[in-house]
Amino acid sequence: MWYVYIIRSIHFPGQEYTGATADLKRRIPEHNAGKSTHTAKFTPWELVWYCAFPDKYKALEFEKYLKSHSGRAFAKKRL
Template sequence: MFYVYILKSKSDPDRYYVGMTSDLRARLKKHNAGEVSHTSKFTPWELKTYVAFSDEQQAIAFEKYLKSASGRAFAKKRL
């Protein structure tokens, strides 16, 4: 399975991060340990939502969409 996830920073509640992984628990631990350069300044993180895909290409496309302007608006309103 491939997971597209949205994290919310506990230290800066207006800060969100969208990513993709095949091991959601391990990836969240890496974010919270400061091992991911894009998220290390805003630890700790909590999982806001995730979507599981069996197809990697669909997961990549959905992650790309969530990082677009219309995808951010969708996530803010629906997720």
């Protein structure tokens, strides 16, 4: 399974990050440990939303959509 997820900074609630991974239980602690350059300065993070996909490429397509302008609007309104 592949997961698309949205995390939100606890100390900076306006900061959110969307990502995809095959191991969600490992990935969130990596964000909180500062191992990602995109999320290191806004630690700690909390998981806001995730969705499982049986296909890696479908997950990556959905992640790309959520990072687009219309995808961010969709996530803000629906997720």
